[in-house]
Amino acid sequence: MLSSILFYSLDKAIRSYRRFAQANIDRAGIPITIDQWLVLRVILEHDDLTQLEIAERVFKDQASVARILALLTQRGLLSAVPLPHDGRRTKLRVSEAGHQILEAVQPIVLSNRHQALSGLSDTDQALLRELLDRISLNCAQPAANLLAQP
Amino acid sequence: MLSSILFYSLDKAIRSYRRFAQANIDRAGIPITIDQWLVLRVILEHDDLTQLEIAERVFKDQASVARILALLTQRGLLSAVPLPHDGRRTKLRVSEAGHQILEAVQPIVLSNRHQALSGLSDTDQALLRELLDRISLNCAQPAANLLAQP
């Protein structure tokens, strides 16, 4: 049975949460996706990252980030100023409109997390995080080679 | 810090696992995606589901399933025979080629899970599942209404 597989529960949990969270953001009439929000947050915390560095922080690849940045810029939530010392890059800055959206979303984000974690004690949450991080770590290792080359 | 958020760890874990698992399948030269595999598996277990019922089992929506089914059919891994008693539907059947791919992937799937869960005891795994299922359950509830209507 598929439902007996742990990764099935893992997939279900994150999909349920993302749908739930996005639905609440949509319901509040705030025009942003969770992925766009996450990228904005990263830029807010560090304003001198390359697309690859942003990608690593949000677990996406560089191409996905490039497209999200293009969208955010196009929507006026982000501005990109060329960096003088490197002609390839730009300095990304969250615009005023971007800040406003981040502020508007913040209480919804907190409420979403609170509801999603209701019934989990602090101990539960700490343990959950530990187990999840262990899985991430395991998957970052090079794969065991089923078809090992001589 | 984003990294202190539990859902960040959750997102990271499932993305790490999916990349890891897909890379191992690709490396073995088996031409199937994890999502396609999952849908095939569901059809194998129950051969009389509507697209919506399949979607519920794999946590996708009907539109996504429709497109995955079209692809699987186009690639010859699935056949669709019209059902006599309902002109809208078809009976889905995993083809011989589909069975072969499922068999070829199976050892890789098992190895992936084993590696990803290494270091987690049975107790850990049971607890992890419990916590994840609780989150899914919490997110299935209608949202708390921040802007409650009188």
Add this chain to the structure above:
DNA sequence: TCAAAGACTATGATATATCATACAAGTTGC
């Protein structure tokens, strides 16, 4: 200083996610 190597971004191709909607076919109520 110049050529090779490396870093950074953009984009084409394909797959999936989601909403909305169109269309077809079945069911129900009267």
Add this chain to the structure above:
DNA sequence: GCAACTTGTATGATATATCATAGTCTTTGA
């Protein structure tokens, strides 16, 4: 037996995921 409703599938539009690659710019090394 027909209209209204419901169910099932397909698809357009937009966003994200991923790989591969092209194009630009920087750094390195002799």
